[in-house]
Amino acid sequence: MPVDAFAVLAEPARRRILDELRVADRSVGELVTALTISQPTVSKHLKVLRDAGFVSSRSAAQQRIYHVEPAQFAALDEWLAPYRRLWTKHLDKLARHLDTMEQ
Amino acid sequence: MPVDAFAVLAEPARRRILDELRVADRSVGELVTALTISQPTVSKHLKVLRDAGFVSSRSAAQQRIYHVEPAQFAALDEWLAPYRRLWTKHLDKLARHLDTMEQ
């Protein structure tokens, strides 16, 4: 992770952009109308997301179409992995407890 | 998520604390020596982590022992889930591509 992925996602507006792009690729203008944020603000957030590798863009005439880049999310998932063990262990314990109660 | 989980994790020091607590429960003093951060700073980060539900503490004499609370990580994982579909799809595509090449 070149730039801090968590810092990038800390901004709610950026997560809303990602939620939008997850459904389908979108032009900047579409994002602006979908999210009701000013155009310069959207462009700046997109730049941050691009620099962090969360999205990439292609040009289509005067428009730029953005789409989600899955790799960064996979990196996030890797960070989460060791903690996942903690809560699955927790769930196992819970399951065993329930099994005990059934008897 | 009552407070913004991503904003909480955006601070590197807090992630270091979690990495430490993931291995084993620790007192505040142990964290201070392990991370080489001032004691007040550690306490403040712990408060943020506590308020966000990432950790909880129990008292042992004058010490407070902190430990990781898995639920918040599970919440994070849920947020990540819809994106996970994106990159597994991506991997599927890659696998199919490799299959094609083998023939």
Place this chain on the structure above:
DNA sequence: TGCGCATATGTCTTGACAGGCATATGCCTG
């Protein structure tokens, strides 16, 4: 090539937050 649309960038102000330091609180032991 000049105009208009879509997007990017620069500047400024303001607010939030982290760290340093001093100090308060809680708890145990002599």
Place this chain on the structure above:
DNA sequence: CAGGCATATGCCTGTCAAGACATATGCGCA
């Protein structure tokens, strides 16, 4: 109950980033 240890909290300052606004750039079309 006094003193000391472990931890929490309050105050202050510097830093950084987000949003508003103005403006620059890129691209297509008449």
